[in-house]
Amino acid sequence: MASAAHEQWQSRAGFLLAALGSAVGLGNLWRFSYVVGENGGGAFLLVYLLMVLLVGVPLLLAEFALGRNARSESLGAVALAAPARPWRYLGLVGLAVAVVVLAYYAVIAGWVFKYFALYLVGTPERLTGPGPAAAFAAHIAHPTEPVAWQALGLALCMAIVGRGVHKGIEKTSLVLMPALAVLLLALALYSSTLPGFAESMAFLFAPDWSALAQPRVYLAALGQAFFSVGLAMGVMITYGSYIAPSVPLPRAAVTVALGDTLFALVAGLVIFPAVFSFGADPAQGPGLAFVVLPEVFAQMRGGRAVGTLFFLLLSIAALTSMVSLLEVPVAWMVRRHGLSRWQASVGCAAGLLLLGLPASLGFGPLKAVTLAGRNLLDAMDYLAVDLLLPLNGLLLALLVGWVWPRRTAVQATGLPAGAGRLWHAALRWLLPLVLAAVLASTLA
Numbered sequence: 001m002a003s004a005a006h007e008q009w010q011s012r013a014g015f016l017l018a019a020l021g022s023a024v025g026l027g028n029l030w031r032f033s034y035v036v037g038e039n040g041g042g043a044f045l046l047v048y049l050l051m052v053l054l055v056g057v058p059l060l061l062a063e064f065a066l067g068r069n070a071r072s073e074s075l076g077a078v079a080l081a082a083p084a085r086p087w088r089y090l091g092l093v094g095l096a097v098a099v100v101v102l103a104y105y106a107v108i109a110g111w112v113f114k115y116f117a118l119y120l121v122g123t124p125e126r127l128t129g130p131g132p133a134a135a136f137a138a139h140i141a142h143p144t145e146p147v148a149w150q151a152l153g154l155a156l157c158m159a160i161v162g163r164g165v166h167k168g169i170e171k172t173s174l175v176l177m178p179a180l181a182v183l184l185l186a187l188a189l190y191s192s193t194l195p196g197f198a199e200s201m202a203f204l205f206a207p208d209w210s211a212l213a214q215p216r217v218y219l220a221a222l223g224q225a226f227f228s229v230g231l232a233m234g235v236m237i238t239y240g241s242y243i244a245p246s247v248p249l250p251r252a253a254v255t256v257a258l259g260d261t262l263f264a265l266v267a268g269l270v271i272f273p274a275v276f277s278f279g280a281d282p283a284q285g286p287g288l289a290f291v292v293l294p295e296v297f298a299q300m301r302g303g304r305a306v307g308t309l310f311f312l313l314l315s316i317a318a319l320t321s322m323v324s325l326l327e328v329p330v331a332w333m334v335r336r337h338g339l340s341r342w343q344a345s346v347g348c349a350a351g352l353l354l355l356g357l358p359a360s361l362g363f364g365p366l367k368a369v370t371l372a373g374r375n376l377l378d379a380m381d382y383l384a385v386d387l388l389l390p391l392n393g394l395l396l397a398l399l400v401g402w403v404w405p406r407r408t409a410v411q412a413t414g415l416p417a418g419a420g421r422l423w424h425a426a427l428r429w430l431l432p433l434v435l436a437a438v439l440a441s442t443l444a
């Protein structure tokens with residue numbers, strides 16, 4: 001399974017920042033803020049933290065362990081842990097989800113790049129002149145321009161992934177992730193001076209206990225935790241396969257999951273004070289970043305600079321996550337089909353552009369096409385994130401909890417015996433239960 005040429009991260013920091021780069025993405029900035037907004041703020045946050053700790057960390061550790069143990073990308077790693085017939089194909093589900101998510105993720109990233117470019121060249125009026133909602137609608141409805149931005153994002157990822165794990169992904173993460181942290185902190189400092197800061201602290205951190213009685217809050221929290229930490233798509237298995245034997249995996253899993261959560265919280269402290277200071281509605285849904293914020297920036301002192309930095313932040317976060325998703329099919333094609341990294345990167349990026357085309361055109365020329373009442377991008381998001389992600393998470397937990405020999409599994413995590421038993425019990429009982437409940441209620 002492991003090839004002699006299987007690459008490795010050259011430093012622990014490089015690996016941690018690459019994994020954090022995968023985890024921190026549009027999910028933390030764009031998705032987290034509107035999901036928190038829609039689900040009542042503080043109470044949601046509590047459930048979210050629980051989901052990250054009880055479900056996210058054990059599964060992330062399992063993925064790292066599967067990958068490092070096999071020293072193979074996700075499909076090979078799954079097949080090595082569970083060689084029997086139906087299980088060995090489980091990696092395919094993860095690969096499929098990664099491909100579908102990246103296809104439409106690149107469309108949204110394209111919108112982000114365009115907004116960044118408009119702020120940078122100093123024409124953000126184009127985002128608010130006709131009203132921010134109308135400007136956003138007009139941009140995403142354009143038949144060709146969003147596709148060009150989408151292609152640009154995929155081309156950048158292709159260039160990074162094509163250079164290899166160390167020279168491409170690791171080196172890029174070592175530069176971009178610290179930049180991301182600095183940008184986020186600078187924006188948070190600025191936000192803390194806004195009049196709406198106290199209100200947004202209350203919104204984010206004061207629990208509204210009544211929300212805990214609503215099943216949809218748990219669903220939203222689990223879905224968001226999976227998406228944000230980046231689980232169940234083969235990404236962390238693949239990244240895990242490049243980890244050196246000396247790195248303690250449990251600590252890495254906790255660092256990545258909590259680091260990702262910290263980024264999301266600070267992002268909330270950037271976004272909500274702006275929203276509240278200008279009397280906007282936090283429960284706006286997916287348009288929060290593209291519609292509400294440009295309007296806020298237009299009214300804010302120094303708004304153009306803040307807008308430029310904000311969309312730069314979003315662009316970087318999106319890029320490093322896209323890189324990790326692209327690595328999944330690329331690593332598979334390199335191992336399985338003997339392609340060179342460059343061949344695989346170019347081929348995958350081109351295929352992903354085609355696959356994402358309907359998601360982009362669904363707002364313009366293909367507007368009339370809907371699937372179960374959803375536009376094409378939302379349909380892909382629903383299929384991948386609401387259905388396939390929990391399904392794949394469930395199957396992965398079953399595989400590690402029941403099929404992969406327990407002793408090998410615990411040994412691969414590097415946990416001491418007692419903690420290892422707890423971890424294994426979580427994968428065997430707790431995760432399948434939670435995930436099956438979530439799937440059942442999504443389907444119902």
Ligand code: TRP
Pocket residue numbers: 022023024025026027028101226227228229230231232233235321322324325
């Ligand atoms: N975690 C990223 C985000 O928050 C998106 C992402 C990257 C992802 N890799 C993933 C989501 C794997 C699910 C699974 O935007």
